[in-house]
Amino acid sequence: MEKRTNSPFPRIDRPVLAAIGIVLVGATVFFAWSDRQHDYKYYQYAFRGMVAEKLGAERAATVPSGLQQVWVPGLRRADRCVTCHQAVSWKGFETAEEPHRTHPGDLLKSHPPERFGCSACHGGQGWAIDTAAAHGEVAHWEEPLLGKPLGEAYSLTDNKAALMQMNCNICHRYERATKGAEMINLAKDLVQEKGCRACHVINGRGGTIGPDLTWVGDKAPEQYDYSRLSGQTTAFAWHVAHFKDPRALVQDTVMPNFHLSTKQAQALAMLMLSWRKAPFDAAFLPGVPRTDPQTADERKAEEDMKTGPGAWFVQTGCFVCHSIAALKVRSPAQIGPDLSTAVEDTQKRFGVTVDQFLKNPTGTMSVVLSRQIVLTPEQKETAIQKLREAFAEYQRLVAEGKNPLAPPVEAAPK
Numbered sequence: 001m002e003k004r005t006n007s008p009f010p011r012i013d014r015p016v017l018a019a020i021g022i023v024l025v026g027a028t029v030f031f032a033w034s035d036r037q038h039d040y041k042y043y044q045y046a047f048r049g050m051v052a053e054k055l056g057a058e059r060a061a062t063v064p065s066g067l068q069q070v071w072v073p074g075l076r077r078a079d080r081c082v083t084c085h086q087a088v089s090w091k092g093f094e095t096a097e098e099p100h101r102t103h104p105g106d107l108l109k110s111h112p113p114e115r116f117g118c119s120a121c122h123g124g125q126g127w128a129i130d131t132a133a134a135h136g137e138v139a140h141w142e143e144p145l146l147g148k149p150l151g152e153a154y155s156l157t158d159n160k161a162a163l164m165q166m167n168c169n170i171c172h173r174y175e176r177a178t179k180g181a182e183m184i185n186l187a188k189d190l191v192q193e194k195g196c197r198a199c200h201v202i203n204g205r206g207g208t209i210g211p212d213l214t215w216v217g218d219k220a221p222e223q224y225d226y227s228r229l230s231g232q233t234t235a236f237a238w239h240v241a242h243f244k245d246p247r248a249l250v251q252d253t254v255m256p257n258f259h260l261s262t263k264q265a266q267a268l269a270m271l272m273l274s275w276r277k278a279p280f281d282a283a284f285l286p287g288v289p290r291t292d293p294q295t296a297d298e299r300k301a302e303e304d305m306k307t308g309p310g311a312w313f314v315q316t317g318c319f320v321c322h323s324i325a326a327l328k329v330r331s332p333a334q335i336g337p338d339l340s341t342a343v344e345d346t347q348k349r350f351g352v353t354v355d356q357f358l359k360n361p362t363g364t365m366s367v368v369l370s371r372q373i374v375l376t377p378e379q380k381e382t383a384i385q386k387l388r389e390a391f392a393e394y395q396r397l398v399a400e401g402k403n404p405l406a407p408p409v410e411a412a413p414k
């Protein structure tokens, strides 16, 4: 062996260093071992003690020991959470410390652990048997437990535990409302109310000005452009900021600013991220049929307008974004202005006649007329003619004191 002459340590210190080395190795082994004691064996031992104390030795003997695994082939999951969380299906431990607490609520009745496991709702890494790993404490949104700590990190405004509802909706997406998923329900209402389908295909139905949103939750976090986003660079943060002000992130977008509250923007961001393809068997997807059809009321309202005085605007598709109150056309989305007065308004708003505007449109209408509703020159003439007729009808109604654009009288409070 080569003799080392340039060692920084005098010979005499070498035995001391060796001794320190041995102590360090010993300490590592000791800590690793003592950590094991805090692992599932410790939790199982503690839970057996709790059952013995509360329900007697006989019941305690029935508490299983060793690794517990729920394998759900239909969900492609193998969850070992119950190895530590043994108490979830026991009554009487409602106030115990985790992981020894009875599962809150009654969701396990409709989603029994032996059929659903745990991670399909909670997230986390089902197969892991160390607390931190099982709770998936890593930087990616879909891996960690979708619990309160993550909700706090994402600055959820009221219910910090709400993130889990993203997972509920992977299965419950075709329901208009799901009990226990209030944020998702709020977002689903907003999608109807704001008329997102005017521009986006969702579940196979809608316009094509914006991207198809059906599986938008599968877009990888790295695919978003974060250059205009300050703060967290997560897909969730991107969607919240985009909903609050689309143009702040995508300068030339025609997506409108809906002036949403933070809570509404967060709810919509959750809904977007829940629209993922799940590798689940169909038996796990409630809601039949598994599509998202218009309700009977929505269909009837559309049928009535198709045969009314504003039929042209309905058949052409303008009504998707515009009401024409003078012709009794009511848009489900009302993204653009009421067209009853367009003949006058294009002058005021754009400084051009309505003819010029339709031939040389700007903003949203330039996208609409080049991509969504492509009109021949003759059809544009028809459009101008129809807009003039709508304006004439508007003036007639105003002269009779029945302004169709007057704000509706507030209903008396119930």
Ligand code: HEC
Pocket (backbone or CB within 6 Å): 039, 040, 043, 079, 080, 081, 082, 083, 084, 085, 098, 099, 118, 119, 122, 123, 124, 125, 126, 127, 128, 129, 130, 131, 134, 135, 145, 147, 148, 149
């Ligand atoms: C090695 C034992 C162990 C395993 C395995 C384990 N947990 Fe836990 N869990 C704990 C302990 C200990 C706590 C309480 C302390 C804490 O929050 O870290 C806890 C707390 C929780 C909480 C409440 C706190 C929170 O963050 O919201 C949830 C929910 C939870 N676990 C879900 C799960 C799920 C789902 C799995 C399976 C993917 C799982 N756990 C696997 C030990 C475990």
Ligand code: HEC
Pocket (backbone or CB within 6 Å): 081, 082, 085, 088, 098, 103, 104, 105, 107, 108, 111, 113, 116, 117, 118, 119, 121, 122, 147, 148, 161, 164, 180
């Ligand atoms: C159908 C979805 C679903 C399934 C399946 C499910 N849970 Fe839950 N779990 C919930 C909901 C919802 C809550 C309540 C969250 C809240 O309001 O704080 C909850 C709460 C908990 C809590 C307490 C969290 C806290 O912050 O106090 C623990 C621990 C937990 N679940 C563990 C499990 C384990 C372990 C399993 C598997 C045996 C499981 N859950 C299966 C939906 C589910």
Ligand code: HEC
Pocket (backbone or CB within 6 Å): 075, 107, 110, 111, 116, 120, 121, 164, 165, 167, 168, 169, 170, 171, 172, 178, 179, 180, 181, 280, 283, 284, 285, 286
């Ligand atoms: C893995 C898919 C899956 C996940 C995740 C899931 N569910 Fe379900 N849920 C189902 C299925 C399947 C049914 C049962 C439908 C049936 O066959 O009756 C159901 C039933 C329900 C019911 C009706 C129960 C009843 O008593 O009528 C409610 C409410 C519900 N789920 C809420 C939730 C909530 C809240 C979450 C998230 C915390 C959630 N679900 C997560 C698949 C899922």
Ligand code: HEC
Pocket (backbone or CB within 6 Å): 190, 191, 194, 195, 196, 197, 198, 199, 200, 209, 210, 211, 213, 216, 219, 239, 246, 250, 253, 254, 255, 256, 258, 268, 272, 335, 364
């Ligand atoms: C007037 C048309 C229009 C309306 C109405 C509209 N959007 Fe958009 N949306 C767009 C366009 C164009 C884009 C692409 C540019 C951008 O990201 O802003 C877009 C982008 C998006 C994206 C980002 C998709 C991705 O893959 O990056 C989401 C999510 C989204 N819209 C959701 C919604 C929701 C939810 C609503 C209803 C509350 C809505 N949009 C209403 C036009 C619209």
Ligand code: HEC
Pocket (backbone or CB within 6 Å): 198, 199, 207, 209, 316, 317, 318, 319, 320, 321, 322, 335, 336, 337, 338, 339, 341, 342, 345, 346, 349, 354, 357, 362, 363, 364, 365, 368, 372, 373, 383
């Ligand atoms: C996807 C939504 C959408 C559709 C579909 C749509 N528009 Fe528009 N339109 C708008 C928006 C939004 C504006 C407001 C200007 C802007 O924001 O760029 C507008 C403005 C207009 C204007 C100017 C009105 C004014 O008061 O200044 C006219 C005229 C018009 N649209 C006619 C039509 C006609 C005719 C059709 C059907 C062939 C149609 N639009 C279809 C969204 C739409």
